[in-house]
Amino acid sequence: MDTSRDTCTFIPPWLAERVAGPGQVAVDQALRGRRERAAPDLRSASYERAAAPEAADGGDWLVHDAGGGTDLPGTPARVTGEPATGDVAVDEAAAGVEATLAMFAEVLGRRSYDDAGTRVDLTVHYGRDYANAFWDGSHLVFGDGDGRVFERFTKPVDVLAHELAHALTEHTAGLVYRGQPGALNESVSDVFAACLKQRLLGQDATAGDWLIGEGLFKPGVSARALRDMAAPGTAYDDAELGKDPQVGHLDDFVVTTEDNGGVHLNSGIPNRAFQLAATAIGGSALEGAGLIWYAALTGGAVGPETDFAGFAAATVAAAGEHVDAVRGAWAAVGVTAAAGSVDVGPPTAPGTSSRIVRVRRSGGFAGLTASCEVDLADDDPGLDDVRRLVERVDLRSVPGGDPRPDMFVYEFEVGGAPPVRVPEQHLTADLRELAQRVLERDERLA
Numbered sequence: 001m002d003t004s005r006d007t008c009t010f011i012p013p014w015l016a017e018r019v020a021g022p023g024q025v026a027v028d029q030a031l032r033g034r035r036e037r038a039a040p041d042l043r044s045a046s047y048e049r050a051a052a053p054e055a056a057d058g059g060d061w062l063v064h065d066a067g068g069g070t071d072l073p074g075t076p077a078r079v080t081g082e083p084a085t086g087d088v089a090v091d092e093a094a095a096g097v098e099a100t101l102a103m104f105a106e107v108l109g110r111r112s113y114d115d116a117g118t119r120v121d122l123t124v125h126y127g128r129d130y131a132n133a134f135w136d137g138s139h140l141v142f143g144d145g146d147g148r149v150f151e152r153f154t155k156p157v158d159v160l161a162h163e164l165a166h167a168l169t170e171h172t173a174g175l176v177y178r179g180q181p182g183a184l185n186e187s188v189s190d191v192f193a194a195c196l197k198q199r200l201l202g203q204d205a206t207a208g209d210w211l212i213g214e215g216l217f218k219p220g221v222s223a224r225a226l227r228d229m230a231a232p233g234t235a236y237d238d239a240e241l242g243k244d245p246q247v248g249h250l251d252d253f254v255v256t257t258e259d260n261g262g263v264h265l266n267s268g269i270p271n272r273a274f275q276l277a278a279t280a281i282g283g284s285a286l287e288g289a290g291l292i293w294y295a296a297l298t299g300g301a302v303g304p305e306t307d308f309a310g311f312a313a314a315t316v317a318a319a320g321e322h323v324d325a326v327r328g329a330w331a332a333v334g335v336t337a338a339a340g341s342v343d344v345g346p347p348t349a350p351g352t353s354s355r356i357v358r359v360r361r362s363g364g365f366a367g368l369t370a371s372c373e374v375d376l377a378d379d380d381p382g383l384d385d386v387r388r389l390v391e392r393v394d395l396r397s398v399p400g401g402d403p404r405p406d407m408f409v410y411e412f413e414v415g416g417a418p419p420v421r422v423p424e425q426h427l428t429a430d431l432r433e434l435a436q437r438v439l440e441r442d443e444r445l446a
Contacts, residue, residue: 096160113167158193182263232268250334264367276329
């Protein structure tokens with residue numbers, strides 16, 4: 001994967017190229033008040049959720065409408081038991097969360113994502129042209145898409161199940177969102193997303209298409225879906241977007257610092273293992289391999305830093321009569337219990353030009369990376385706002401910490417200083433504007 005192109009380009013660890021407008025840049029205020037990740041606490045029943053109070057009627061879910069803004073959670077739009085509103089995104093979110101919670105309860109025996117019956121809060125119509133969906137620790141958040149490449153993110157029901165499964169993972173194994181544990185985190189979400197889709201369609205594992213995000217791309221984009229669990233790397237091949245670069249075997253593991261260590265790329269490896277196990281076991285993917293994966297996730301053998309080999313060992317231990325099918329599925333993607341973890345490598349070397357400002361954004365549900373740089377030495381009055389912001393920002397004072405699942409991570413490099421990585425939830429107002437001003441230059445100069 002080439003990350004060396006240095007002038008106003010989209011560098012694709014996931015999609016080859018994508019236009020990122022100002023609305024795609026997340027804002028600090030949208031996430032203020034969010035609880036910091038604390039892995040030991042997240043697996044405790046005493047975890048205190050930073051969210052709106054429970055609905056007076058004790059509903060299982062509440063959909064909010066951000067109205068194109070970024071303050072969470074937004075205005076209440078529909079709660080459990082209420083009829084459809086006529087707002088497509090609101091009603092899609094309601095149907096999706098209800099179906100996912102029913103799957104959790106009826107097959108996994110789980111009460112909501114935390115097994116304590118906590119209400120699920122969802123927000124739709126987030127941001128302007130916001131092409132992403134994420135779980136921020138308190139809310140499921142969905143944008144309406146950019147209108148060119150992506151449809152609204154509530155449209156495929158498996159996107160909603162994917163995000164709610166991130167909440168489940170956070171409250172069970174607590175897999176950190178980087179490297180192999182992060183790829184497992186992503187894969188677990190795809191697993192339950194595929195299981196929900198097949199459950200709603202009445203399909204068994206053999207009949208399922210194993211596509212994630214089918215219908216997410218706008219008409220005219222040559223793509224079947226965002227990911228293909230059965231054949232990673234084949235979901236799309238488009239003249240503009242490029243070819244799907246996800247991998248499906250450990251031999252092809254992508255070593256990178258992009259996308260939190262390639263979590264959306266390398267998740268194809270455990271995705272393929274699950275698909276192989278599910279089809280080998282037969283019947284319902286959820287009631288066969290799905291229950292085994294859930295037992296591994298919740299059984300205590302999987303923790304925040306578990307790698308592919310450790311997770312494979314946990315599923316083999318939980319497989320019972322299906323042990324040969326599960327062990328064979330992992331072997332087919334190059335993973336055995338004796339395999340070690342893969343080092344994601346050192347950080348990218350910083351630049352040397354004292355007048356260069358680089359901004360790189362990676363991650364998100366689609367695993368996109370957008371990158372652009374500007375030279376403040378250029379005689380361009382359009383850079384005045386960037387110069388003003390650079391004078392104001394103090395990257396030394398920005399908090400770091402782990403990224404949230406499916407939220408973006410920004411990397412700022414100013415004047416040849418070492419790059420500073422900032423998870424989306426920690427963007428200050430100035431950093432948010434700086435990212436917007438630099439990344440939008442690609443649209444102006446293309």
